[in-house]
Amino acid sequence: NAGVTQTPKFRILKIGQSMTLQCTQDMNHNYMYWYRQDPGMGLKLIYYSVGAGITDKGEVPNGYNVSRSTTEDFPLRLELAAPSQTSVYFCASSSTSGRTGNEQFFGPGTRLTVL
Amino acid sequence: AQRVTQPEKLLSVFKGAPVELKCNYSYSGSPELFWYVQYSRQRLQLLLRHISRESIKGFTADLNKGETSFHLKKPFAQEEDSAMYYCALGGGSQGNLIFGKGTKLSVKP
Numbered sequence: 001n002a003g004v005t006q007t008p009k010f011r012i013l014k015i016g017q018s019m020t021l022q023c024t025q026d027m028n029h030n031y032m033y034w035y036r037q038d039p040g041m042g043l044k045l046i047y048y049s050v051g052a053g054i055t056d057k058g059e060v061p062n063g064y065n066v067s068r069s070t071t072e073d074f075p076l077r078l079e080l081a082a083p084s085q086t087s088v089y090f091c092a093s094s095s096t097s098g099r100t101g102n103e104q105f106f107g108p109g110t111r112l113t114v115l
Numbered sequence: 116a117q118r119v120t121q122p123e124k125l126l127s128v129f130k131g132a133p134v135e136l137k138c139n140y141s142y143s144g145s146p147e148l149f150w151y152v153q154y155s156r157q158r159l160q161l162l163l164r165h166i167s168r169e170s171i172k173g174f175t176a177d178l179n180k181g182e183t184s185f186h187l188k189k190p191f192a193q194e195e196d197s198a199m200y201y202c203a204l205g206g207g208s209q210g211n212l213i214f215g216k217g218t219k220l221s222v223k224p
Contacts, residue, residue, distance in 0.1 A: 058211060096210075106158050
């Protein structure tokens with residue numbers, strides 16, 4: 001099993017450009033999450049999904065969009081990139097909610113710089 | 116408010132010394148707590164969770180509800196323990212984890 005994969009690993013964007021961060025998991029997990037991690041800070045939830053066709057906003061959703069057309073894929077779309085979106089982005093998945101004590105599996109992260 | 120606090124950004128110890136990484140939380144219900152670790156050039160991975168009451172790589176963590184703490188301990192640190200350690204609370208309203216800011220552990224030879 002590859003687990004959770006993310007592409008690209010690194011990206012530099014200009015202000016106003018758009019891009020999609022890809023995330024795929026092969027563990028048949030229902031729950032998927034996008035977090036961002038700013039320097040010296042913990043991970044913050046951007047969007048999450050509890051199953052195909054169901055998505056909802058997290059703590060910091062502004063400037064992002066997601067879709068969940070399949071169980072495996074959970075892409076994160078950045079529209080009109082801004083310097084404030086410079087961060088490391090992590091995708092994660094789990095079989096159930098974090099409240100049940102279940103492990104979340106993380107991708108390797110995408111380091112995004114907006115100039 | 117749900118919150119996880121890791122007061123130390125950096126903890127530096129010598130090999131063989133005891134290690135304690137502090138974690139305090141704020142949560143109104145019954146907490147689910149985790150320690151995640153990120154070794155250099157590797158992804159974030161689960162180290163241990165409080166419900167399992169297990170010892171992983173010599174690390175243990177005990178939930179103290181009275182002090183709202185979940186400190187991570189190891190009696191004898193090894194150089195390979197050097198990594199970023201994140202305490203996380205499974206208390207997010209969306210089923211997400213709430214992370215502390217992390218503590219960088221550096222074990223010197």
